[in-house]
Amino acid sequence: MLHTTPGLIDAIRARFAHVDTCPFQGPRVFFENAGGALTLKSVVETSARFAAIPDNQGRDNVASHALIDIINTAKADLSVFMNAPTGQFFAGESGTELLFRMIRTACVNAPKGSKVIGSSIEHPASRSAARRWADIAGLDYVEVPHNDDTGLVTADAYRAAMTPDVSVATILHASPVTGMGMDVAAIAKVIRSVSPDCFIIVDGIQHAAHGQVDIDSYGVDGYAISPYKVFSRHGYGIAWISGRLTALPHDQLIDAPADGWEFGTRDTGSYAAMSDVVGYFDWLGAQVSEVSDRRARIEAAGRAIHTYETHLTNAMINGTGNLPGLRDMDHVHILAGADNPAREGLVSIVVRDVPSAEVVSRLNEQGIRTHIRKADHYSGNVLNPLGLSDCIRISLCHYNTEQEVAQLLAAVNEMAP
Ligand SMILES: Cc1ncc(COP(=O)(O)O)c(C=O)c1O
Secondary structure, three states: OHHHOOOHHHHHHHOEOOOOEEOOOEEOEEOEHHHOOOOEHHHHHHHHHHHOOOOOOOOOOHHHHHHHHHHHHHHHHHHHHOOOOOOEEEEEOOHHHHHHHHHHHHHHOOOOOOEEEEEOOOOHHHHHHHHHHHHHOOOEEEEEOOEOOOOEOOHHHHHHHOOOOEEEEEEEOEOOOOOEEOOHHHHHHHHHHHOOOOEEEEEOOOOHHHOOOOHHHOOOOEEEEOHHHOOOOOOOEEEEEOHHHHHOOOOOOOOOOOOOOOOOOOOHHHHHHHHHHHHHHHHHHHHHOOOOOHHHHHHHHHHHHHHHHHHHHHHHHHEEOOEEOHHHOOOEEEOOOOOOOOEOOEEEEEEOOOOHHHHHHHHHHOOEEOEEEEOOOOOHHHHHHHOOOEEEEEEOOOOOOHHHHHHHHHHHHOOOO
């Protein structure tokens, strides 16, 4: 495990900016990773370097050729990182914008009278896009209910709602409210077994930082991530699309190459920053395995991240040292079950008799950053069926430590009535 290799957690933390100090607040523990993970120092340096370059792509000069090479290298890096040997990667405004673009394209090209399927567990990015564009394209929208107790939607739940006339499907990889990861490959397989040509689009935004993206094994057509949630920076999103989705008529300039999905001039630095992210996973894989193949190292990093994050969430739930875990605190309720094997680095709780906003602010006063999720248009789909107006989201990444978990437990324990 990451923390059993001497010095490794320190070496990991040294690669990130603002690990234990907020430039606005001072010392702080960062448990708001689902809102935006820490940024790699290499990404900060790369972004500054490229921000100073005036040149554009598509010119016949040395700088322009270099920029194109850097973008192509980043796309090749992404295809190893996400195991996508076919199809293409492109950048957009944000993960949300890319989900809208992919879903819109699939819907407006779908046969009239066909259906769009998605689940109530999804973030509004994909749910809103699917409902809006189903409506505009004259398609029926079918909602697959998630399980309130587990915070998950299963392949069986999709199976029960699937019909051969479903032409577009959306899947959430991991929930930013419950923290649970879905079995994307199993869900996609069920969809294809009933409607083989269905266009399947996945929201991987919350999942990506927890490692183990393996697009080739999913059998899907689109996958979106938000780079600032996977150790890069704000300002763009990255999508992968299959050859089939690439070929659908889509928004683009008249007479532009048919397979182009990018809009306008690209930010080369944003692509170069993704190469930094891939380089980081590669480095981490080399610390935890002996394998020489790059993809194998990235997979080893993903497994190590998942194992260590589970160790941390288990410590949070079951206790560490002589501190009781969240499950042992009578005033704390854990969403989606204390022993949920689908958990990906996130624990959402409510504290009895203390409003969630107050919990978040009392933790902030002690330098512990968490976030409230409200039953609004972002999280109401998960919280309303549970009869909750809000909850506190504690989200971690593999650079967090057991000591930080202990700080959180001590602070929450003190909130007992
Ligand atoms: C699962 C999921 N989908 C979509 C989004 C929206 O991402 P962005 O704001 O980066 O477009 C988020 C952000 O929290 C998310 O967690």
